[in-house]
Each structure stands twice: as C-alpha cells, then as structure tokens.
Amino acid sequence: MFLKIHYIFFIIFLIFSSNIKSAPDSNSISKDEKDARFTESTEELIVRAVTIDPVTHPGNLLYQENCAGCHNGTVEKAPATNWLEALIPQALFRTMNQGIMIEQSSHLTEEEKILIVEFLMKQNRSDFPEEAELNYCSADKVKFVLTEAPEPYGWGYNTSRFIPKKSGGLDSKNINKLKLKWVFGFPYSQRARSQPLFALGSIFVGSQSGDVYALDLDTGCVKWNFTASAEVRTAIIMDQWKNGELPSQRPYLYFGDIIGNAYAIDAQSGDLIWKIKANDHPNSTLTAAPAIFEDKLFIPISGLEVVAAFDDQYECCTFRGGILVVDARSGKKIWKQYSIPVPAKYHGTTSVGTKMYGPSGAPIWTSPNIDKKRRYVYIGTGENYSSPADNSSDAIIAYNIDTGEEVWRRQTLSGDAWNLACMAKDNPNCPEENGPDLDYSASSISIDLGYRDILVAGQKSGVVYGLDPDNGEILWSNVLSGGGTQGGVHFGMASEGETVYVPLHDMEQTNDGKIYEDLKPGVHSVDAKTGELLWSKINPNTCGDIKFCDPGVSAALTAIPGAVIAGHGDGKIRVYRKNDGEILWSFNALKEFKSVSGVLASGGGFSGPGSAIRNGYMAMNSGYGIYYHMPGNALLLFSVD
Numbered sequence: 003m004f005l006k007i008h009y010i011f012f013i014i015f016l017i018f019s020s021n022i023k024s025a026p027d028s029n030s031i032s033k034d035e036k037d038a039r040f041t042e043s044t045e046e047l048i049v050r051a052v053t054i055d056p057v058t059h060p061g062n063l064l065y066q067e068n069c070a071g072c073h074n075g076t077v078e079k080a081p082a083t084n085w086l087e088a089l090i091p092q093a094l095f096r097t098m099n100q101g102i103m104i105e106q107s108s109h110l111t112e113e114e115k116i117l118i119v120e121f122l123m124k125q126n127r128s129d130f131p132e133e134a135e136l137n138y139c140s141a142d143k144v145k146f147v148l149t150e151a152p153e154p155y156g157w158g159y160n161t162s163r164f165i166p167k168k169s170g171g172l173d174s175k176n177i178n179k180l181k182l183k184w185v186f187g188f189p190y191s192q193r194a195r196s197q198p199l200f201a202l203g204s205i206f207v208g209s210q211s212g213d214v215y216a217l218d219l220d221t222g223c224v225k226w227n228f229t230a231s232a233e234v235r236t237a238i239i240m241d242q243w244k245n246g247e248l249p250s251q252r253p254y255l256y257f258g259d260i261i262g263n264a265y266a267i268d269a270q271s272g273d274l275i276w277k278i279k280a281n282d283h284p285n286s287t288l289t290a291a292p293a294i295f296e297d298k299l300f301i302p303i304s305g306l307e308v309v310a311a312f313d314d315q316y317e318c319c320t321f322r323g324g325i326l327v328v329d330a331r332s333g334k335k336i337w338k339q340y341s342i343p344v345p346a347k348y349h350g351t352t353s354v355g356t357k358m359y360g361p362s363g364a365p366i367w368t369s370p371n372i373d374k375k376r377r378y379v380y381i382g383t384g385e386n387y388s389s390p391a392d393n394s395s396d397a398i399i400a401y402n403i404d405t406g407e408e409v410w411r412r413q414t415l416s417g418d419a420w421n422l423a424c425m426a427k428d429n430p431n432c433p434e435e436n437g438p439d440l441d442y443s444a445s446s447i448s449i450d451l452g453y454r455d456i457l458v459a460g461q462k463s464g465v466v467y468g469l470d471p472d473n474g475e476i477l478w479s480n481v482l483s484g485g486g487t488q489g490g491v492h493f494g495m496a497s498e499g500e501t502v503y504v505p506l507h508d509m510e511q512t513n514d515g516k517i518y519e520d521l522k523p524g525v526h527s528v529d530a531k532t533g534e535l536l537w538s539k540i541n542p543n544t545c546g547d548i549k550f551c552d553p554g555v556s557a558a559l560t561a562i563p564g565a566v567i568a569g570h571g572d573g574k575i576r577v578y579r580k581n582d583g584e585i586l587w588s589f590n591a592l593k594e595f596k597s598v599s600g601v602l603a604s605g606g607g608f609s610g611p612g613s614a615i616r617n618g619y620m621a622m623n624s625g626y627g628i629y630y631h632m633p634g635n636a637l638l639l640f641s642v643d
Contacts, residue, residue, distance in 0.1 A: 041425035041513045044312045047629050048088055050192070052124045061121030064114055068106075081261065081284045082310030087122055088260075088628070091130045092190050092211055093232050094119045102231075134189035137600045139223035146225075146270050147203030148253075151245040153616065156560070157197060157291035157369040158239030158256075161445040163496040163612065164561040171618035172642065174564030177577050178587045179642040180620060184222045185595035186637040187603030189213070193627035194635055196257070197237035197291070197558070197611030202269060205614075205621055207637060208234025208257055216272060219619070222598035222639065226272035232259040237291035237369070237611060240269060241330065256299055256330065258288025264301050264326075266333060276333035283321045285310050290445075293370040293379070295403070299330040300372070300379055304365035308387055311421035311431045314354055318421065318431045319362035319387040320346045323394075325370060325379070327406065337406030341366065341383045342394040349389065352430035360433075363387030363419070364394040368445045368493075373471060375455070377403045380471075382442025382459060386419035389433040395419070396441050398459050398467075398474060412474035414459075414467060415440055420487075425514040438463075438516075439487045444494045444558070449530045451500060458502050458530055460491030464522075466504055468533050478533035484520035488512045488629065493610050494558025496566055500530045501580060503566040505555035513630070523554030525568050525578050539583040545572055548592070550607065550632045558612030569608025569622060571631060591624040595636060606634020618642040 041047070056062060065083075072080035086094070098107040098115050107115060116127055123130070153169040154160055167173045172180075188194055188209040196208030204225060205217040210233045216225040236258045243249040253269040258280065266275040280288060285307040293300040305321035324340040341364035349358045364383040371380040378400045386395040397413040420439035423431035440463040447458045448471065456477065457469040464485030468478040483490065488509040496503045508521040524541040528534065545551030552571035560567045564580045573592035576585050591605030606625035613622040619641050625634020 039511065039513050040427050040515045041422070044087065044309055044422060046513070050123065050125065051129060053126045053129050054120060054124060056121055056124050059117070059121050061117035061119070064118050065121050068110065069118065082307075082313065082316055088309070089232060090190055090210060091119050091123055094122060096231070131190040134601050136189070136224050136227065137222070137598060139218050139221070139225050143218045143221065143223055144225045145203070148248050149246055150201060150203050151243045151249070152199060152201040152240045153245065154242060156614065157237045157445065157494075157558075158293050159242070161369060161371045162447050162449070162561070163494060163559060164498050165615045167563050170562055170615035172562045172615055172620065174562070174579060174586060176642055177562065177565055180587060180640040181642075182589070183619075183639045183641040184598045185603045185639070186217060186222050187595070187597035187599045187601035188635040188637065189599070189601045191635040192625060192633035194623035194625040194637060195235045195610035196623065198614045198621040198623070198637065199238040199240060200614055200616030200619065200621070201240050202253070205639070206238045206240070206255055206269070207623070208236065208238055212259060214238065214255070214257065214267065214272070216269070224599070228267050228272040228274070230259045230265060231263055232261040234259050235289050235610065239291055239294055242294065254330065256292050256294065258292065258301065260287045260289065260306075262286040262288055262303070264288060264292065264328075264333070266330065278328070278333045280326050281324065283307070285321055289367055291369040293372050294330055295372045295374070297330045298336060298403070299328050300370040301326040301328065302366035302368060302370055302381060304367050304384070305363070305387075308363070308365075308421045311387060311423050312426065312429070314352070314423070314429055314431050315356055316431065317357040317359065318423070320359050321362055321365070321387060322346070323363065323365035323383055325366060325381055325401065339401055339406050339408065341381070341399060342392065346388070354430055356430070358388060360388035360419075361386050361390055361392040361394065364397070367441070367443045371446045371448060372403070373448055376471060378409060378471065379403050380446050380457065382444070382446060384441035384443070385437070385439050386433070387421045389419050389435060391417045391419040391433070391435050396461065398442065398446060398457070398469060400471070400474065410474040412469060412476065414461060414465070414476070415463060427515070437487070440485055440490065444491045447495060447497050447502065449497060449500065449502070451531055456530055458495070458497070460495050460504055462486070462490035462492070464490040464506060464508070466491070466502070466528055466533065468530065480528060480533040480535060482506060482526055482535065483508055483522040484518055486512065486518040487514050487516070489518055489521065492556040494612055496559040496561035497530065498561045498563065498580060501536065502528045502530050503559050503561060504528055505557070505559050505568060507554035507556045507571070509552055509554060523552070525555060525559070525566065525583065527580075527583060537583040539578060541570060541572070548632070550630055552607065552631065556609035556626070556631075558610070560612040560615060562615065567613045567620070569612065569624070571607045571609065571626070573605055573607055573624070573632060575608070575622065591634070591636065591638060592632070601635070603636040604634050605636045605638070607632035
C-alpha cells in the first residue's frame with residue numbers, strides 16, 4: 003500500500019498545481035513568478051494523495067454537524083481542524099473509539115466515523131494504509147542486556163551530538179566500512195522523524211503511527227510495541243546508569259507525541275508507567291526530545307497553533323511555548339516556565355471580524371541543553387505567532403535547573419511574528435510583522451575551550467552565535483547564509499572539540515511568496531573560539547525532476563572522531579571529513595528496501611532526526627513527508643561488521 007501511495011504522490015498531489023510541474027531552473031524564474039507562489043491550503047503541506055472531493059464528500063456534512071463546532075478554534079480544549087488533518091487514519095479512529103473523543107463520538111455509527119476520517123484525510127478508505135502484521139521476535143530473541151546503558155550523548159543528554167570511538171565504534175578511519183544490515187519499514191507511515199536509541203542490546207524508536215518499538219539488533223524483529231495516542235516525533239531517551247553495571251531500578255523510556263502527551267514506559271516490557279498532558283493548550287505539541295538529568299525530565303513544549311492560524315476564522319493566537327520539569331520516575335511536576343511569561347491579550351479583530359490575541363508563540367522546538375557546571379538549562383525559542391512581537395521570540399533563555407528561575411535571555415532577532423497565514427495571499431491572520439520566521443530550531447551546544455566556556459547557537463537566519471553562558475552576551479557571530487522560512491540551521495548542529503559543524507537547509511522555494519538569496523545548502527565548519535568559517539561544502543542540486551527533493555541539510559548532524567554524518571533532503575547520507583569537508587562515505591536511500599518488519603520500506607528525504615551510533619552500528623530514519631519534502635518510512639541499520 004505504501005508503494006501505491008508513494009506512486010500516487012508523484013502524480014496527483016494537490017500540493018503542486020501548475021506552479022512547479024516543469025521544475026524550471028531557479029535562475030530562469032522571474033522575480034514576479036517567485037513572488038506569485040503562495041500556499042493555497044494547509045493540505046498542501048501534507049504529503050498525501052487526494053482521492054476524494056472533500057467539498058461534496060458526505061463526511062464533510064457529518065464533520066460540520068458533529069465536529070466543527072468545537073474544532074473550528076472556538077472551543078478551548080479542541081485542536082483546530084487543519085491540525086487534525088496532519089494525523090493518520092489509525093490515530094483518528096483510535097481517538098474516537100478508545101481515546102479522548104469516545105464519549106463525543108458514541109452516537110456515531112462506524113460508517114459515519116469512517117466517512118469523517120475520509121473527509122479529514124481527503125482520501126477514500128481504500129487508500130488508507132492496510133493493517134500490518136509485524137514480525138515479532140521468537141521467545142529466544144526477547145532478551146535485554148541490562149548492563150548496556152544508554153550512552154550520554156545526543157539529544158536528551160549531551161547536545162554536542164559527538165559520539166566518541168569508545169562508545170560508538172566509528173571514526174573517520176572505518177566509517178567507509180559501513181554496510182546496510184537491515185531495514186525496518188514503519189507501518190502506516192510516510193515520514194520517520196523519531197531518532198532511535200541504542201540500549202539494552204536493542205534499538206528503541208518511535209513512529210508516525212504512534213507506535214514505539216523495541217527491536218532486536220541482529221534481526222530487526224519486534225520485541226514489543228507500545229501505541230501512543232498520536233505520532234511520536236521526538237527522540238527516545240532512557241534513564242541513565244553506569245555502562246557495564248546493572249541499573250538500580252527498572253529503566254524507563256521517555257518521549258512525547260504530537261498532541262502534547264509525555265510518556266514514561268518500561269523499557270523491558272513496553273508497559274505504560276505514566277502519561278501526562280504537558281500543556282493545556284489544545285494546539286500544543288511535543289516535537290523535541292526531553293532531556294534527563296538527576297532523575298529530572300525537562301520537557302520542551304512547542305505548538306501547532308502556527309498551522310491553525312491559516313484558517314482566517316481562527317482566533318489567533320494564545321499558545322505560549324515553555325518547559326515543564328517533572329520527576330522522571332513519577333511524572334510529578336517540579337516546575338514549569340513559559341517562554342512568554344504573560345498570557346496573550348485581546349487586541350481587536352481582523353478584517354473578517356475574527357478576534358486577535360497576542361503576544362503568542364515562542365515555541366520550544368529543540369531539546370534542552372543541560373549545563374551541569376552552572377546548573378542551567380538552555381532553551382531556544384521560535385517566532386511569535388501573532389502581533390505584537392515581543393522579546394520572547396528567536397531567543398536563547400537560561401533557567402535555573404533547581405528553581406526554574408529565569409537567569410537570562412538573549413534575543414538575537416527582534417520583531418519576528420509569523421504563522422502559516424503568511425504563506426497565503428491576503429490572509430488577515432498573518433501578523434503585521436509577517437515574519438521573517440527565523441527561529442531557533444536546533445539545540446544549543448556547550449563547549450569547554452579550556453580558558454572559558456562558550457554556548458554556540460545556530461538560527462534559521464543562517465547566523466551562528468557564540469554566547470557567554472553566564473549572561474548570554476554575544477561574543478561572536480557569523481552570517482553563513484541568507485537563511486529563510488525553511489532555511490538556515492534546522493534540527494541540529496554537532497561539535498568535536500572546538501570544531502562546530504553547521505547544517506544549512508536553505509530551501510529556495512517554500513511557497514510563501516518570498517525570495518531567498520545567498521543560499522548555501524550543505525554542511526559548514528566553524529571555529530568555536532572565534533566563529534571563523536573553517537570550510538564550507540555547499541551541496542549541488544542533483545535532484546533533476548524528482549519532486550520534493552532538495553539539496554539542503556535539515557536533519558541533525560552527528561559527529562564522530564574526525565568526521566561528521568549528515569542526512570540530506572535529497573535522500574542521501576554523506577560523511578564529511580573534519581579537516582577539510584571531503585566526503586568519506588555516502589549512501590543513497592531513495593529506493594525501496596526489503597523490510598524486516600513485514601511492511602514495504604521506502605527511503606525519502608532526511609529531516610529532524612540524525613544518526614544514532616553504538617558499538618559499530620549506525621541507525622538513521624529516512625522519510626519526511628511533510629512541508630514539501632520527500633516521504634519515506636524506513637529505519638536504516640548499518641554496521642561495520
């Protein structure tokens with residue numbers, strides 16, 4: 003079924019009307035033509051075949067009669083309609099039959115529920131992903147090595163994303179020996195954005211379907227799977243203990259879903275330990291990995307009200323980003339802070355009579371960076387969603403780990419208020435500032451220079467900053483590119499010692515009516531002491547007529563001794579040498595793979611998660627399937643053996 007959807011996707015997606023059928027060279031496109039390109043619907047942002055007429059479909063009337071009254075933005079606890087469209091059929095059915103909407107849906111027949119889901123998906127039921135029969139492990143494979151603790155590197159632990167040879171088993175000298183060992187195809191999925199975790203002799207990973215899997219390292223068979231309420235986009239993290247020793251308590255896994263729930267589950271059984279709603283706002287979401295330190299879980303809160311605002315009848319906007327700190331073992335709240343301290347206020351109405359509120363937004367898209375020495379936690383914020391723009395957007399904020407007290411904040415770009423309404427022509431929900439939407443989408447990195455510490459942060463503006471971790475003072479900055487709405491630094495830099503690797507996405511065309519110049523999609527190396535550019539490898543566009551293919555690097559980087567690993571939007575993994583950026587190894591994921599899961603696996607563009615590395619193995623998810631990027635549903639496992 004995935005193959006069918008993948009094929010239809012290239013033929014009839016609503017996303018691409020007449021604007022990009024010919025895929026002309028960017029140099030031949032006039033300024034006026036570039037200016038004329040806008041997003042016409044939030045449906046365009048979801049890589050999904052449209053196989054019904056949503057206007058005439060009977061599910062439209064059923065939705066308007068039974069659902070729209072709450073989900074049109076007027077009921078405080080109900081996610082907006084265009085937010086629901088980003089889910090998958092299984093998640094919607096689960097919500098109505100087993101989840102939070104079971105009471106509200108109890109009067110509907112099963113046929114009526116199916117019609118409503120067809121309307122939201124813009125698909126006939128025959129095009130829904132088929133039920134999957136997973137390859138579960140035999141009894142002798144359902145074992146966990148309790149002496150193998152998760153290494154304290156990567157999201158959730160040390161945000162430098164550097165994996166030493168002792169732990170990872172990989173460096174610049176043996177990386178070219180990597181071979182594909184097996185591929186796991188995620189059921190019901192066209193994107194794979196949860197970074198895997200190696201621990202207990204297994205791989206743990208989340209998925210678009212909301213399933214979290216424990217996989218056997220040798221065969222990829224499923225030891226257990228846990229089903230969350232919605233897509234799991236965050237990385238999976240685990241309790242920490244000394245590697246080679248037995249843990250003092252049963253290890254838990256931690257993650258979040260895109261409807262804002264945070265979870266702890268038993269790593270050996272997949273049983274639910276606790277589940278909490280991280281934020282009360284109906285359009286809140288969890289997209290970045292929580293961080294764990296001293297049995298405290300630091301949960302970053304972001305919001306999809308930025309999508310809901312596309313509807314000009316939606317009252318925009320009231321979401322505030324924040325960070326919630328809970329006891330990792332119990333889920334009990336310790337402290338919580340909002341990036342915008344004061345709730346949004348009423349500011350009048352739009353030209354169509356819709357109420358306006360602000361300031362809002364400043365979501366936390368990134369995994370928190372824990373400074374053990376100062377006992378600070380650093381977060382980076384996104385743009386404001388509505389006017390007025392304030393000092394909360396596009397900022398790095400430091401909080402005291404123990405008390406939650408704000409220590410300092412450093413805004414590096416002021417006046418940035420933006421939401422998806424700005425990608426449409428004349429949508430009154432677009433703030434008067436109209437962007438430029440140049441937020442912090444990547445975690446900051448703490449680096450010890452020997453004579454001082456420095457905090458390095460990269461922004462979608464294409465600018466990298468070196469900050470004083472004591473007070474947020476800017477010590478240096480370097481403009482690497484022109485950035486953009488889908489440009490600059492996206493999901494993660496990496497560092498080895500005093501070398502910082504900076505990925506730039508830099509998409510030229512984002513259908514937002516803007517022209518982006520000075521684009522440098524690829525990987526760049528910067529000196530942490532001074533910000534000096536050491537080398538720059540701009541990736542040429544070799545996509546040809548492949549739709550949704552892009553040369554930039556949106557996925558987080560991962561550093562190993564002497565090299566850095568990058569997943570590109572063109573579906574290729576490239577490993578760059580530390581000294582000069584020369585490519586040491588590459589792999590093309592744009593193909594279909596024989597899958598160990600029992601579900602067809604297809605590679606796509608890389609975005610969000612970077613590679614996870616342990617003992618000579620490398621795991622990486624392939625497939626973005628949203629925001630004009632290539633879909634895919636593959637977990638790739640490589641090994642040097």
